[in-house]
Amino acid sequence: MKIIVDAMGGDYAPQEIIEGAILAKDELNIDIVLVGKENIIKEYLNKRVNDFEIVNADEVVTMYDKPILSFRKKKNSSINISLNLLKQEKGDAFVSCGNTGAILTASYFILQKISGVNRPTQSAIIPTLKGLMVLVDSGANIDANPTNIVEWATMAKIFIKLFTKKEKIQIGLLNIGEEEEKGSELTKESYKLLKDKFKDEFKGNMEGKDFLYGDYDVCVTDGFTGNVALKTLEGEATFFLNLIKNIFKKNLLTKISYLFIKNELINNLKKFDYEEYGGSPILGVNGIVIVGHGRSKRKSVKNAIKIASKSVDIDLLNNLKFEKY
Amino acid sequence: MKIIVDAMGGDYAPQEIIEGAILAKDELNIDIVLVGKENIIKEYLNKRVNDFEIVNADEVVTMYDKPILSFRKKKNSSINISLNLLKQEKGDAFVSCGNTGAILTASYFILQKISGVNRPTQSAIIPTLKGLMVLVDSGANIDANPTNIVEWATMAKIFIKLFTKKEKIQIGLLNIGEEEEKGSELTKESYKLLKDKFKDEFKGNMEGKDFLYGDYDVCVTDGFTGNVALKTLEGEATFFLNLIKNIFKKNLLTKISYLFIKNELINNLKKFDYEEYGGSPILGVNGIVIVGHGRSKRKSVKNAIKIASKSVDIDLLNNLKFEKY
Structure with missing residues (x-):
């Protein structure tokens, strides 16, 4: 299983996100792709740099960005790049503690809605x-x-x-x-x-x-x-x-x-x-997207990744797709 | 100061209401009018019967009554009779732990709105x-x-x-x-x-x-x-x-x-x-009406009466009337 994690999203990003990813990797024994500014991620990963896949994203969506604008203007944001990876099936789920509105909007446009779901x-x-x-x-x-x-x-x-x-x-x-x-x-x-x-x-x-x-x-x-x-x-x-x-x-x-x-x-x-329940899924888009709290620290981040991993295990997406709406 | 209390309103009425009124009387040294079924009130007041004014009301509004219907059909309810007493200035404020919708509706029709207030x-x-x-x-x-x-x-x-x-x-x-x-x-x-x-x-x-x-x-x-x-x-x-x-x-x-x-x-x-804050005022009607929790026990009832008494002390009604809306 491979979980895509937005290394740049959240009040305590990137440090706490990366520390959370390390905790999750050690506890769950899964593959994790960290998306964000490569140099910074490598620095924080330090000795653990070889345990993670890193995908560079030059832009960062802040908490103050307007969702629709950040989606359109910051094409290379960690959110956009992560969701495109998810769409291309280069990961099984995506976790971000960033700007909720921006994650929602980008998920909606990039992954699109599950057939039959209105909103x-x-x-x-x-x-x-x-x-x-x-x-x-x-x-x-x-x-x-x-x-x-x-x-x-x-x-x-x-x-x-x-x-x-x-x-x-x-x-x-x-x-x-x-x-x-x-x-x-x-x-x-x-x-x-x-x-x-x-x-x-x-x-x-x-x-x-x-x-x-x-x-x-x-x-x-x-x-x-x-x-x-x-x-x-x-x-x-x-x-x-x-x-x-x-x-x-x-x-x-x-x-x-x-x-x-x-x-x-x-x-x-x-x-x-x-903190024990680090994040929750967006339901109704074509992909497993877990939105964590903006103020998440490492424990919450780890738990958000855990929820992503469990959502993959229970085959959440196919079960949602299978339903008639 | 004289506070009118609906002895029949609330999940634990009349006993807890009457006990609360006794506590309030002893603590605040005010006059209290108990409105409800006279015989029952007298029974619960027992030795304290001479310390309270009692006004009989034959009908009781239950928690299940529809507000507008209870106002129209139960003309002699403790709520209607109490509010008419308040309107006639036979008391300075009214306290009830009964059906909130019914109290609001009856207050609206009997006391009417403060001039300039829309709702x-x-x-x-x-x-x-x-x-x-x-x-x-x-x-x-x-x-x-x-x-x-x-x-x-x-x-x-x-x-x-x-x-x-x-x-x-x-x-x-x-x-x-x-x-x-x-x-x-x-x-x-x-x-x-x-x-x-x-x-x-x-x-x-x-x-x-x-x-x-x-x-x-x-x-x-x-x-x-x-x-x-x-x-x-x-x-x-x-x-x-x-x-x-x-x-x-x-x-x-x-x-x-x-x-x-x-x-x-x-x-x-x-x-x-x-329980320390037994009730809160309806703002915008021509009278001080304090609505207490339905589940009020004696301590809450006492505190609701205390809030009524304080609202009179601070001349709440005239201050509200004095404002331009």
Whole structure:
């Protein structure tokens, strides 16, 4: 298996991306192609330079670049070159922690949509008390119509079912109340279509309070609401984990307290550490593209590559292509 | 000061509402009118029956009642009777933990809008690291236009400024990115209007990750997004607080650990306990109406009454009326 990694994308690129790639290579024993400024990559790889394939890309898409402009003007960006490699089957999946909009746009134009899919969607893997949930759309599509919602739920279901090997998938529609008639025109119409298509697998409306308990495997919503919910969830998890850490550091007594509870604490809180789930796939384009957090450090990068590798293992792309939309 | 309390509204009504009213009376030394089924209220008040004014209301609005129907058909509901008392100035504010939609609808029709206000809004008080933030709209208005957004921000600013006595208020527009051009048509247009009106007080776009750090005093958004964000925030806070509690209960070591850290833990986490902020005002109707959580128990009820009492103290209604919209 060969994973293409954008060495230049992300707040801590290239160093943390390259360190993450090294961790992934050692843990997963896979081939990795690093795409970016060759000299810089070689410098960071140092003694490990012979363990990686390097493809030069002279241009870098920044977080401030406009997606469509960066795609057209920066022809030789690490994103464009990586996606062309993927298209030419010179790798099995692509991982980037760079500008999400730019990755989405370039994926859309270079890889194109899966036949029958109207609009590709950016998913987000969310850790819950019982495992994982996938949220679609997490910010790629600000507006949505009920047909999009059903299509995204379909792709998310295929992904999470293969990824978790769970028998029965439970799909929830993010809304502002549990009752069928609650919400906007979008949610009311989507509710009917989801019920028609997924029958028992559609659990109905879910609310923001339901995210972490693990009773849903798929949460579907428009990209605006999804992005706000995702950033609220991630931000709050980070906030509370840091708050707890700081409380234990306060004084001698709290430090003693930490010694007694350390193991239990780590075991229970680790699963809500977003670094453990470094990235999530774009669903609906002709290729496996994993978008990682912009602020990813090596551990997240490694985990994003791991998700790419697992997505290849479960044959995600063919399973998505096989579906009727 | 006299606060009118809906004794019949809420998941734990009437008992927890009445117990909360007793706590509030003892702490705040105010007059409280309990509205609901007289016999039942008297029974629960027991020895304290002479400390409260009771106004009978034969009908009860349930959580399942449709707002507009309950307003029209249940003329003698505790909500309708309470709001009529408020209108007749037989009390200074009204508190209910009942059906939010029903309270909003009845407030709108009985009290009517403040002159110049286009659409009243349901606010939500959110605890942050540095104090309090107010979110508008928290679910009353599923759709919004840019004019509504500005109007809600204006009322929320007046409220939080008086409530916290803070000199400089910082207003954020909930969005999916920090840059001005991010988001939907609604956020783009609202951004311009907010900047025009609030100048320096408008801090620009905020994201879900910014809620808890206390850098914003007002967060403005449409009611769909606001409700999802609020429920995500509250749900996750509750989730993590319970998770932490349970970790400390695991075994002998963790129980010992708790003894050493108890005080620090309580001091730091208490502020994120939603029971401490029992309710939030509807802004834009001719009266002070505080809507509490449906699942409020006595402590929350007491705190909702406290917020009502403070809203009277700061002369919230006249300050809202005085503003040009």
